[in-house]
Structure formats: C-alpha cells, structure tokens
Amino acid sequence: MSDKVITRFAPSPTGYLHIGGARTALFNWLYAKHTGGKMLLRIEDTDQARSTEGAILAILDGLRWLGLDWDGEPVYQFTRAERHRQIAEQLLAQGNAYRCYASPAELQAMREKARAEGRAPGYDGTWRHRDLSEAPSGIAPAIRFKAPGDGETVIEDQVQGRVVFANKDLDDLVILRSDGTPTYNLSVVVDDHDMGITHVIRGDDHLTNAARQTQIFKALGWDTPIYAHVPLIHGPDGAKLSKRHGALGVEAYRAMGYLPDALRNYLVRLGWSHGDSEIMSTDEMIQWFDLGAIGRSAARFDFAKLENLNGHYLRAAPDAELVARLKALVPELPDGAALLERIDADGWSKLQRAMPGLKERAKTLVELLDSAAFLFATRPLALDGPASKLLDGPGRDMLAALLPRLEGVRPWTQAGLEAAVRGFAEETGQKLGKAAQPLRAALTGRSTSPGIFDVLEVLGREESLARIGDQCVQKNLLNF
RNA sequence: GCCCCCUUCGUCUAAUGGUUAGGACGUCAGGUUUUCAACCUGAAAACAGGAGUUCAAUUCUCCUAGGGGGUACCA
Numbered sequence: 103m104s105d106k107v108i109t110r111f112a113p114s115p116t117g118y119l120h121i122g123g124a125r126t127a128l129f130n131w132l133y134a135k136h137t138g139g140k141m142l143l144r145i146e147d148t149d150q151a152r153s154t155e156g157a158i159l160a161i162l163d164g165l166r167w168l169g170l171d172w173d174g175e176p177v178y179q180f181t182r183a184e185r186h187r188q189i190a191e192q193l194l195a196q197g198n199a200y201r202c203y204a205s206p207a208e209l210q211a212m213r214e215k216a217r218a219e220g221r222a223p224g225y226d227g228t229w230r231h232r233d234l235s236e237a238p239s240g241i242a243p244a245i246r247f248k249a250p251g252d253g254e255t256v257i258e259d260q261v262q263g264r265v266v267f268a269n270k271d272l273d274d275l276v277i278l279r280s281d282g283t284p285t286y287n288l289s290v291v292v293d294d295h296d297m298g299i300t301h302v303i304r305g306d307d308h309l310t311n312a313a314r315q316t317q318i319f320k321a322l323g324w325d326t327p328i329y330a331h332v333p334l335i336h337g338p339d340g341a342k343l344s345k346r347h348g349a350l351g352v353e354a355y356r357a358m359g360y361l362p363d364a365l366r367n368y369l370v371r372l373g374w375s376h377g378d379s380e381i382m383s384t385d386e387m388i389q390w391f392d393l394g395a396i397g398r399s400a401a402r403f404d405f406a407k408l409e410n411l412n413g414h415y416l417r418a419a420p421d422a423e424l425v426a427r428l429k430a431l432v433p434e435l436p437d438g439a440a441l442l443e444r445i446d447a448d449g450w451s452k453l454q455r456a457m458p459g460l461k462e463r464a465k466t467l468v469e470l471l472d473s474a475a476f477l478f479a480t481r482p483l484a485l486d487g488p489a490s491k492l493l494d495g496p497g498r499d500m501l502a503a504l505l506p507r508l509e510g511v512r513p514w515t516q517a518g519l520e521a522a523v524r525g526f527a528e529e530t531g532q533k534l535g536k537a538a539q540p541l542r543a544a545l546t547g548r549s550t551s552p553g554i555f556d557v558l559e560v561l562g563r564e565e566s567l568a569r570i571g572d573q574c575v576q577k578n579l580l581n582f
Numbered sequence: 583g584c585c586c587c588c589u590u591c592g593u594c595u596a597a598u599g600g601u602u603a604g605g606a607c608g609u610c611a612g613g614u615u616u617u618c619a620a621c622c623u624g625a626a627a628a629c630a631g632g633a634g635u636u637c638a639a640u641u642c643u644c645c646u647a648g649g650g651g652g653u654a655c656c657a
Contacts, residue, residue, distance in 0.1 A: 114657045279655040378605045407607045461617040538616030550618040
C-alpha cells in the first residue's frame with residue numbers, strides 16, 4: 103500500500119449532521135485534498151437501536167450541500183460486524199481477551215466501589231482470571247479486551263501534542279456484546295485498519311478512546327493511525343453546544359439562508375487560522391490547511407460573524423445562482439407554499455433583475471427574500487408603519503406633483519428616471535431624499551429598499567405609476 | 583470522585599524570551615449617501631490569578647481558579 107494520506111469522516115447516524123460534525127468533515131476533507139489523498143466516509147451504525155435511515159440521508163445531504171465529497175462508496179459499519187466478531191475471537195484465542203459473565207448489577211456495584219475508593223471507575227477484572235467452570239449457566243458472556251494493567255499508553259496527537267494515559271486508569275472494555283455484536287472501540291480499530299486509514303481527525307471527545315484503541319491496535323500487531331483530536335465547538339455562552347444554540351443540523355443553516363461557501367469559510371476559521379486570512383477560497387483553504395495550525399482550545403459559535411461572512415458571499419455570488427438557491431429554498435420556508443404561488447415566471451425574472459440591489463443589503467437568503475417582497479406584492483400595497491408615516495402630510499402631495507413628471511419619462515430607464523426626479527427636487531427646492539422616501543414608500547410599502555431608481559426600473563412603467571397613483575387616489579379620497 | 587485537555591480584546595484568532603501585543607467580527611464615533619446596506623476613516627477593547635526560571639516573561643516551569651471532554655454490553 104502506498105503512503106498516501108487516507109482520512110475518514112465517521113459519523114454515527116443517530117441524528118442530523120450537526121455543526122461540529124460538519125467541521126470535522128471539513129477538516130478531514132481539507133487535509134485529504136491538501137495532501138493529495140482521499141477522504142472516506144464510514145457510517146458508524148453499530149448501535150442499530152439508535153441508528154436511523156433518516157439520519158443517514160440527512161448526513162449525506164448535509165455533506166453534499168457543503169460541497170464535501172468523499173471517495174468511494176460509504177462504508178456501513180454494521181455490515182462488517184462479522185469481520186469484527188472474527189477479530190474479537192482472534193483476540194480471545196490470542197489471550198488478549200476473555201469472556202465476562204458479570205451482570206449489570208454487578209458492574210454497577212463495581213463502579214460505585216471504585217468511585218468510593220477514589221480509583222478510576224470501571225471493570226475490576228473479575229472474570230479475567232476466573233475459571234470458566236465457574237461461569238453461570240444460561241448467561242451469554244460478553245468479550246472483554248485484556249487491557250495492559252500497568253505502564254502507559256501514549257498518544258502523539260497532531261493537535262493536542264503528547265498525551266499520556268496511565269494504563270491502570272483504562273479498564274477492560276467490552277469489545278463484543280453478549281448478543282454477539284461488536285462495540286464501537288473494536289469496530290473502529292478494525293475498520294480504520296482495514297480501510298487503510300492513515301489519519302484520524304475527529305472531535306476531542308474521542309481522546310480517551312484513542313488510548314483504548316491504541317491498546318487494541320497493539321494487541322493486534324497493527325500500526326496505529328496518526329491522530330488529530332480537534333477541540334469541540336461550544337455555544338455562545340461557552341457551554342456545550344445545545345439545540346438552543348448552533349447544534350442544529352446543517353440543513354437548518356441552509357433553511358436560515360446561509361450559503362455553503364460562507365458556512366465552510368466560517369467553520370474553517372473556527373479553531374484553525376492562517377495568519378490574518380479571514381476570507382479564503384476553497385483552493386486557498388486546501389493549499390493552506392494543515393493539522394499543526396489547529397488550535398487546542400474550544401471555540402464558541404458566533405452567529406454575528408457567520409452572518410457577516412454570509413453577506414460577503416451573498417454579494418459575491420452571481421445573480422442567477424442566488425435566484426436558483428432561492429427557488430430551492432422557498433418551498434422549505436414556513437410560508438413557502440403560499441409564497442411560491444404568488445411568484446410567477448415574471449416574478450422570478452424581476453427577482454433576478456433586482457438581485458444586484460437586493461444581495462447588497464442582505465445577510466441571509468431569507469432576509470434577501472423578505473426584502474424582495476415588494477416585487478411580488480399586489481396592489482394596493484400594504485404599507486408598514488414607517489412607510490405610511492412617510493406618506494402622511496406632504497408626502498402624498500409630493501407624489502401627486504411628481505406623478506405627471508414620471509409619466510413623461512420615456513424610455514423607462516434608470517438614467518431617465520433619475521434625471522426626472524432630481525430635476526423635480528431641484529425645481530421644488532427640496533433635497534432628493536424628500537422625494538425619494540415617499541416614492542419608496544409608495545412603491546415598496548416600506549421605508550427601506552434598494553436604490554429607488556433601481557426599484558422603478560425593475561417594477562416597470564405600468565406597475566410603478568399605478569402604485570404611485572394608488573397613493574394619490576387615497577389622498578383624494580381622504581380630502582373629500 | 584478519578585483521568586485527560588484548554589485559558590490573548592465581548593467573540594474568532596495572530597505573534598514574540600525584549601513589540602505601541604496585530605487582524606477579523608461585533609460595538610461606538612465620523613465620512614459618503616435617495617432609505618437601508620455596502621464602503622472609507624477613527625476609537626474603546628485582551629495576555630485568568632499566584633509563584634518560580636531569567637538581565638528580561640504574554641511567551642518556559644509549577645500551583646490555583648475557571649471552562650471542557652471522558653469515565654457504558656452509546657458512538
């Protein structure tokens with residue numbers, strides 16, 4: 103086998119692809135790309151009771167959406183159970199494992215005793231030396247790994263540095279359950295070996311497992327992979343990421359209107375950096391990424407920074423791409439179905455034409471869509487508070503005076519419209535804003551929008567004049 | 583309880599045995615401006631605490647505190 107780097111992303115399908123998992127996948131992907139190696143995908147579904155088909159799909163979707171592709175077909179760990187069982191038997195035959203008949207109650211008592219005595223809690227090794235003739239009948243045994251009782255197990259971690267565990271603190275773990283299914287720590291070792299994994303990049307929460315797994319690797323006479331344990335991501339308050347914070351699936355970020363490029367850029371900078379570089383292309387990430395520059399402390403998730411990055415990527419994205427993303431996103435939104443009905447082909451075309459002015463002002467696609475509401479609104483427009491205030495008093499009179507001027511603009515272009523409105527403002531001795539704001543209110547129903555000439559042009563001559571006219575009529579009705 | 587890890591502006595981070603401790607987000611103040619954004623300029627803002635090593639520690643060592651992870655016949 104060559105010395106090519108092979109990493110793996112190995113989620114357990116008990117939920118969606120959460121943000122920490124997404125970053126782990128990103129790091130594995132980047133390291134593989136950086137070294138010209140491969141990233142494999144392994145679904146760790148040995149706990150069949152908790153694994154679901156839906157979770158598997160969510161994880162694959164999440165990875166695809168983020169643009170993180172893997173090499174070859176995903177490996178489903180459960181399908182390899184027979185191989186794992188064989189290795190457990192081999193360990194048993196070698197004298198590196200033994201059958202354990204302890205009951206759950208006995209195990210519980212052991213843990214409590216150890217704890218009371220200030221020792222590391224865990225299995226006390228009762229069945230390690232006990233004769234099989236003493237085995238209770240009718241009880242299926244589990245197989246435990248015979249962990250070294252003394253000495254040390256050392257992890258030369260690429261992120262954490264040299265981490266030393268005293269073997270006395272690592273007990274004899276179960277590698278094969280009494281029902282014959284393998285446990286995580288055995289499966290991981292066998293699969294990492296069989297898949298030729300050279301680098302294990304995963305969450306910090308697996309650091310102790312790295313020690314246990316190292317012991318199993320050694321008992322099997324296999325080389326251990328190189329480890330890199332990445333600190334976990336915390337919520338804004340520094341506590342463990344919960345659903346309340348950002349521990350959402352990546353599909354939730356998609357639904358909130360974040361762009362995959364932005365999320366990737368945000369995640370790569372969470373715990374890793376390259377000098378002062380903040381915004382970087384995928385190629386740059388690949389070129390610069392390395393394990394040594396990963397920080398050792400946990401990072402807090404900061405939505406404000408994500409939003410800032412998202413705004414940047416939004417502005418940089420081609421208009422057509424944003425329209426396409428919006429088309430895909432709308433049906434997933436709370437009122438998406440209703441909104442979708444109101445946007446016809448002409449609506450999508452208007453959206454595309456208004457995009458330069460819209461994307462400049464939005465932090466997320468959801469925000470962008472909201473600010474585009476005036477494009478799909480039907481007359482007479484509903485005015486929000488600030489907008490109706492703009493039209494109170496002189497606002498409507500101004501519009502009534504401006505309306506004929508606009509009617510005279512031909513062709514209906516931004517330049518012509520701007521000249522007309524500016525000319526009107528000058529002649530009437532007002533600042534442009536005095537005319538622009540009521541106009542904005544009449545055309546969009548709000549006090550903020552893209553540039554007003556932009557709005558006029560996108561809306562078109564007929565619709566624009568009608569919306570302005572609506573406000574003048576209202577004025578007249580009030581007066582009579 | 584026991585084991586392991588971590589600690590630089592509010593947040594993400596950079597750097598260094600001697601620096602005005604840098605950048606980004608956010609915040610605040612200006613500028614620009616048809617609104618809002620964007621953009622430009624500027625400001626406030628950090629080496630957790632205590633010992634030790636050293637001519638000199640944010641940087642090296644130890645202790646304390648705080649945070650996190652693990653401690654399953656879960657992964």
